[in-house]
Amino acid sequence: MALTAKRDARMDVSEFRLWVESRPAHERRELPDGGPVLMAPPRERHRAIVANLIRRIGDLADGRGCRTMPDLGIPRPARDDFATVPDVVVRAGPPLPEGDATDPLLVAEVLLPATMRLDRGRKIDTCRTVPRLAVMPIVYSDAARVEVWRRAGDDRSVAALGLDGTVPLPELDGAVPVRDIYRGLAF
Template sequence: MSLAVKRDVGMDVAAFRLWAEARPDAERWELLDGEPVLMAPPRERHQRIVMNLAGRLDALAEPRGCRAVPNLAILSAAMDDFAPIPDVVVRCGPPLPDGYATDPLLVAEVLSPSTMSLDRGRKIDFYRTVPSLKVLLIVYSDEIRIEVWRRAGEDWGVTALGPDGTVTLPELDGSVPVRDIYRGLTV
């Protein structure tokens, strides 16, 4: 005999946005599979990687009328129960009226040991549904390693880079040496 368990229906993005507005400003929440998830304060090492990466990406993006911004939520019409907040988002066009982007060109997730399986699993599945997204960077914080996920038509390819690698970004007419992303850190 089998037992069917009915899963409670989670929040959609509209309900999450209303709910999140009432939360204290010091709290950062993302919506994953219909569930609000409180984001823990990141470690200093994590933040150093984010700052290095955001600075290099912003320098490449600005001449194209784009910018690198930390902590914007990403939305996709294909998955209305997700609003993840990656570490860095590159987008073009006018500034957003709020913290929700539907048009990222590039997204970067800096992995933390506690979020690695989620960031490399469900979030990648979600990001692949965002039509404007061309590049996804998965940046490891505990080793010098970056995965570059790039859209090629309907498919995605992935390349792993180590300490001597360079993240080539034709979308931004430039590149970033992997070592620059980890500048100021010991491994």
């Protein structure tokens, strides 16, 4: 049985933040188009990939004075009714008082077959509108495939990598082998 949050009016990001504080702590929600959506609890495979990303990317980020964290909100700059919660966020600067990152350097998303349409569509589109975002690895959970979306000025590129590939992260002075992202998992 699915539970839906029903509201008569759309919310903006600040209203969403207040509303979410009254919800149980274990519930994860996003705000697409002004309506809160309950996110399914992640499976162990998904969490293992996220943990591997945080471990490997986090080591590189530490060397640049950045922090790597899971599940920070990313509001869409031009809209106040859309906030997404990517799996991994790398950012510099002091801790965020509100918990929303408007200045991520890197955002990584682990795709699930059930949510791929939303994750590859609106979430990626939202993250690409964030001015400081330079790189966005999109990691498939059901196949050894990583797409690396990159922006440098007005140039944009996408590279697809397999198990033997390496995700270049010059922004963090390093790289992450795709095998390390899937460490401990079988296909």
